Amino acid sequence: MTELGRAYGSALYALAEDEKQEDAFLSQLGEVCKLLADNPDYVRLIKDKAIAKTERLALLDGAFSGQIHPYLLNFMKLLCERGAFGEMAACQAEYISCYNEKHGIVPAKVFSAEALSDEQLARLKAALERTSGKHVTTIPLKAEWIICGAFWPHDPNFTERKPVNPWI
Numbered sequence: 399m400t401e402l403g404r405a406y407g408s409a410l411y412a413l414a415e416d417e418k419q420e421d422a423f424l425s426q427l428g429e430v431c432k433l434l435a436d437n438p439d440y441v442r443l444i445k446d447k448a449i450a451k452t453e454r455l456a457l458l459d460g461a462f463s464g465q466i467h468p469y470l471l472n473f474m475k476l477l478c479e480r481g482a483f484g485e486m487a488a489c490q491a492e493y494i495s496c497y498n499e500k501h502g503i504v505p506a507k508v509f510s511a512e513a514l515s516d517e518q519l520a521r522l523k524a525a526l527e528r529t530s531g532k533h534v535t536t537i538p539l540k541a542e543w544i545i546c547g548a549f550w551p552h553d554p555n556f557t558e559r560k561p562v563n564p565w566i
Contacts, residue, residue, distance in 0.1 A: 400485060400488050402482055402485050402488070403485045403487075403488020403489050403491065403492055404488070404492045406473075406477065406482070406485065406489045406492070407488065407489035407490065407491065407492025407493045407495075407496070408492055408493075408496055410423065410427075410470075410473055410489060410493055411423075411492070411493050411496035411497060411500075412496075413469060413473075414469075414493075415500070417469065419467060419469075420497060420500070422467060423467060423469075423470060423493070424493065424494070424497055426466045426467060426470055427470065427489075427490050427493055428490070429466075430462070430466060430470070430474070430486070431486055431487055431490045434486055434487075435487070440461075441483065441484065441486075443457065444457060444458065444478055444483050445478075445481075445483050445484055447481070451478070451479060454478050455475050455478060455479070458471065458474055458475055458478060459471070459475075462474065473489075474486070477489070501533070502532045502533055503532065503533045503534070503535055504526075504530055504532045504533070504534050504535075505534075505535050506523075506526055506534050506535070508522065
């Protein structure tokens with residue numbers, strides 16, 4: 399994550415906290431970032447310095463005004479004005495980090511050779527919560543092969559097989 403993403407993401411979280419809008423911002427920021435990830439051409443358009451800044455800001459207004467909290471829209475416009483619109487994902491990551499820290503949430507990536515059932519995942523989550531004393535969100539991932547603590551991720555486009563250590 400970039401320093402800019404950290405600074406802006408934590409500033410956005412502080413604003414949301416002051417306004418008691420942490421959950422709303424979390425949800426809306428997630429939706430916005432998903433939309434941006436699904437529409438890279440739109441991101442390129444907003445970042446394009448050949449287009450007048452007023453036009454780029456108007457595009458943001460047209461797309462998001464009335465759909466998201468005005469502070470979040472202004473945040474996006476600020477990033478656009480400062481030439482940092484490409485940092486939205488880093489800002490979201492920092493916002494989530496601040497949110498999780500404030501709410502005692504610990505994300506856990508779960509690697510297994512076989513897909514876990516809902517019951518197994520629930521038991522694992524409960525055990526992690528007992529051990530850590532925090533709320534745990536799990537992100538189940540299935541490894542293709544697990545050998546000696548390293549694994550090879552399953553990716554049909556992956557041509558070169560190199561071990562990856564998920565604990566580093």
